[in-house]
Amino acid sequence: MxxxxxxxxxxxxxxxxxxxxxxxxxxxxxxxxxxxxxxxxxxxxxxxxxxxxNFGARVMAAKRTFTIGAIIPTMENAIFARGLQAFQEELHRHGYTLLVSSTAYRPELEEEQIRALVARGADGLLLIGYDRDPALNAYLHQRAIPTLIAWAFKPEIPKPAIGFDNRAAMARLTREVLAQGHRRIGVISGIAKGNDRAAERLAGFAEALGATGLDLRDMPVIETPYGFENGENAMIRLMQTDARPTAVMCGNDVLAAGALRGARALGLAVPQDVSVTGFDDIELARIVTPPLTTVHVPHREMGTKAAIALIALVEGGDSLPPTDLGVSIKRRESLGPATPRDEQAG
Amino acid sequence: MxxxxxxxxxxxxxxxxxxxxxxxxxxxxxxxxxxxxxxxxxxxxxxxxxxxxNFGARVMAAKRTFTIGAIIPTMENAIFARGLQAFQEELHRHGYTLLVSSTAYRPELEEEQIRALVARGADGLLLIGYDRDPALNAYLHQRAIPTLIAWAFKPEIPKPAIGFDNRAAMARLTREVLAQGHRRIGVISGIAKGNDRAAERLAGFAEALGATGLDLRDMPVIETPYGFENGENAMIRLMQTDARPTAVMCGNDVLAAGALRGARALGLAVPQDVSVTGFDDIELARIVTPPLTTVHVPHREMGTKAAIALIALVEGGDSLPPTDLGVSIKRRESLGPATPRDEQAG
DNA sequence: AGATACGATGCAAGCGCTTACATCGCTTTA
DNA sequence: TAAAGCGATGTAAGCGCTTGCATCGTATCT
Missing domain, CATH: 1.10.260.40 (lambda repressor-like DNA-binding domains)
Structure with missing residues (x-):
């Protein structure tokens, strides 16, 4: 009772x-x-x-909760965990409490979670990426909940955001791969629908390809939910076709780690037989064998800055311009030059 | 404004x-x-x-929040993430919302987080392990907050808990290591103070040792915060002593992954030169080279069952007996027989 | 047709807290 | 010494919601 x-x-x-x-x-x-x-x-x-x-009573009387809500696609891997940890630490330093909720990569759950957090009096919200139902955006706007978008950055969208340009980053990485002589490049992407980061990465790939006179449509692309096993299976599928790619670029490090294992299962050496790249540069990227060439994302910095920006938004109300943290390419052993025997054209 | x-x-x-x-x-x-x-x-x-x-108003008037709070030591690695994800999914299925908070392995923060969650009207709490300031326990008891302890199980403590016996599990794994002929075994443990899981694992190690007539005090043991780098450094320290262990047992898979890398840095082959074991069997254990022999913990099952048990506690008020999920030993390549040349005694 | 019952809806009393405003008593000032 | 000022404390009005009870209108029964 x-x-x-x-x-x-x-x-x-x-x-x-x-x-x-x-x-x-x-x-x-x-x-x-x-x-x-x-x-x-x-x-x-x-x-x-x-x-x-009693918190409820306090909220009601004071209108302030010193609570920030964050909704992330998943807690299952380290991609958001690390940045979020930094986010929380910074928040804590300023007297705020973080409440986290995850959507398990099911965008339709996000609305529910947002409402739950807002109802619980969150003073501000941290959301991942821009892709969102217009109705949800309208709701957020109407309630005037200070909202910060993280892990993404699109210069053309005037919302408070802190992150990096997924498309540009992937384009850069692709150029590195191209520079190694690869001309047939496979892609293991996350599901792009409802995930603008995944979509942008794919777009960046296409962009860099185009600049070299290549076409995305000629490349084998597999979309699959993020996950180690999925990366492994996708890799196996990719390498069992006639026109094998000489390099496989993955949507994130987890997929890439799976790809590495898929390659091993097939008896292929990386990078001698096939190169593999990741994205995010989580710890895993340095742990696997061989270590992954990947895009380094400043997770902790992003978390910390997101906290500061969001608090400013909550307390000051001033809407900061979107911030691009920038990324760098981390060259490690998983990427090597294309080997001649794989060039199939001509 | x-x-x-x-x-x-x-x-x-x-x-x-x-x-x-x-x-x-x-x-x-x-x-x-x-x-x-x-x-x-x-x-x-x-x-x-x-x-x-308005949630605050609703809580005040209705006294129920359908919110469950969970406080975990860290979100940074997959140890809790996976189980927590399952926990949330099951909760969601029953109409509850999960709010997560992390202490970054700083036990003194736990009280603050618990209070924050309780104040926010959490109907129930999921806590990791038994180690807790008595005053905190008193507080929890006084407020009669339904609380479930997870990731640990001690038959002798009559609190609702769902997990596994860390000590017994580690003892089993140690026996396997001993059976491979290892007699000088190093340990890279998490910080045992304020973390009963770490402490119990160490105790299990000592127990198995004792049954073979060996003594913990003769073994090189390093305590270090969980973390890949820390595992790596500890391994290097351990292997640079005169009396090198022929096997190193780690407090969790992350530490073990670090140890693997430390071994490689030293030019040591695993398991030929030194065996390494982990604990938890997170995805990482299968990703590293060589794959880790470790203790398999049923993370998702634990999460799901924890949700069911906690809801029962919240709604029914009946205090279930502690549940031991049991674990199994996962044998993988990182553990091999002790090589003769390392036997230093006599 | 009049009495009865019942389902749909409205009224209003809190839930525990914060805070603007009122009050009180003391110190400061001329 | 009386007026003015100021800091410490008390008073009480909500904050937005739920819910027991009152009310009302209609369907049901005799």
Missing amino acids: RSSRSFPTLEDVAKAAGVSTATVSRCLNTPDRVIKPTREKVMKAVDALGYTP | RSSRSFPTLEDVAKAAGVSTATVSRCLNTPDRVIKPTREKVMKAVDALGYTP
């Missing part, structure tokens, strides 16, 4: 300390507005009763 | 729909107690205004 639970209230404390509820409230929130002996009396009563303020 | 934000309230909806607030409330909570045309009228108004109930 929940109803039998009855916690001490502000009033109980006030009674026990022989003061008014206002004084107790002040002791808790603005201690310097209360004279010391009073404060001590009150604090003693608080301890004695094991009092904890 | 936050004050300029003004959300539609129940009353606004009521006015717009031409009914009382009670009716609107009923439409939202007990739709079948409202006749259909009324309901439609109300719902239209709800949509038009973009109304979302």
Whole structure:
């Protein structure tokens, strides 16, 4: 029976300390507005009763929760975890609490989660990427919830965002691959629908290809949900075709780690027989054998800066311009030159 | 200015729909107690205004939040992530929302987080492990917050828990290592203080050792915070002593992955020159080279069952007995027989 | 047709807290 | 010494929602 639970209230404390509820409230929130002996009396009563303020009541009266909500596609791998950890640490430093919710890469769940967080009084929201139902955007706009978009950055969209240009990053990486002489390049992409980061990465690939006179449509592309096993299976499928790619670029490091294993299962050496690249530069990228050439994303920096930006947004209301953190290409052993025997044209 | 934000309230909806607030409330909570045309009228108004109930007010009036809080040591690696994901999915299936908070392995933060979650009206709490300040336990008990302990299981402690016996598991794994002829075994443990899982694993190691007539005190043990780099450094330290261990058992897979890399840095082959074991069997264990022999923990099962158990606790109030999920040993290439030349005694 | 019952809806009392404003008593100032 | 000022504390009005109880209108029964 929940109803039998009855916690001490502000009033109980006030009674026990022989003061008014206002004084107790002040002791808790603005201690310097209360004279010391009073404060001590009150604090003693608080301890004695094991009092904890009722959050709901507080929110209702004060309109501020010092809570920030974050909704991420998944907690299952380190892609968001690391940045989020930094995000939380910075938030904590400023007296905010982070509440996290994950959608398991099911965009349709995001709305529900956003509403839950907003209803719980989140002062601000951290969201991943731009792709979102217009109705949801309208809702967010209407409620004027300070919202920051992270892990993505599109210069042309004027929303507060902090991240990097997925398309440009992938284009750069693709150029490196091309520079190694690869002309037949496979792609193992995440599901692009509902995930603008995945879509942009693919677009960046196409872009770089185009600049070299190649065409995306000639390349074998597999879309698959993120996941180690999926990367492995996709790799196997890719390498079992007649016109094998000499390099396979993956949508993220997890997929790439799977691809590496797929290659091994096929008895292919990386990078001698086939090159593999990842994206994100999570710890995993350095752990696998061979280590992955990948796009280095400054996860922790992104988390920290996102916290600062979001707090500014919440407290100041000023809408900062989108910030591009920039990325760098991390060259490691998984990418090598294309081997002649694989050139099939002509 | 936050004050300029003004959300539609129940009353606004009521006015717009031409009914009382009670009716609107009923439409939202007990739709079948409202006749259909009324309901439609109300719902239209709800949509038009973009109304979302104020959670604080609702909690205050209704005393139930359908929110479960979870506090985990870290989000940075997959150890808890996977189980937590399953936990959330199951919760969601039952109409509950999960709020996650992490302590970054700083036990002193746990109290703060617990209070934050409780204050926010969490109906129940998922906590990792038993180690906890008595005052905190008292607080939890006083407020009668349904609490479930996960990732650990000690038959002798009568609190609701779902997990596995870390000590027994580590003892089993140690026996396997001993069976391979290893007599000098190094350990890279997580920090045991404030982390009963780490402490229990160490205890299990000592226990198995004792049964073979060996003594923990003769073995090189390094305690270090969890983390890939830390595992690597610890491994290097361990292998640079005169009396090198022929096997190194690590407190978790992340540490073990680091150890593998440390071995490689030293030019040591695993398992020929030194065997390495992990714990948890996260994805990483199969990704590294060589794959890790480790303790397989049923993460997703644990998450799902934890959700079911916690909901039962919250709704029924009945305190289930602790549940031991059991673990299994996953033999993979990182563990091999002890090589004679390393035997240094006599 | 009048009495009865019942389902749909409205009314209004809180839930526990914050805070603007009022009050009180003391110190400062002329 | 009386007026003015100021800091510490108390008073009480909500904040937005749920829900027990009152009310009302219609269907049902005799």
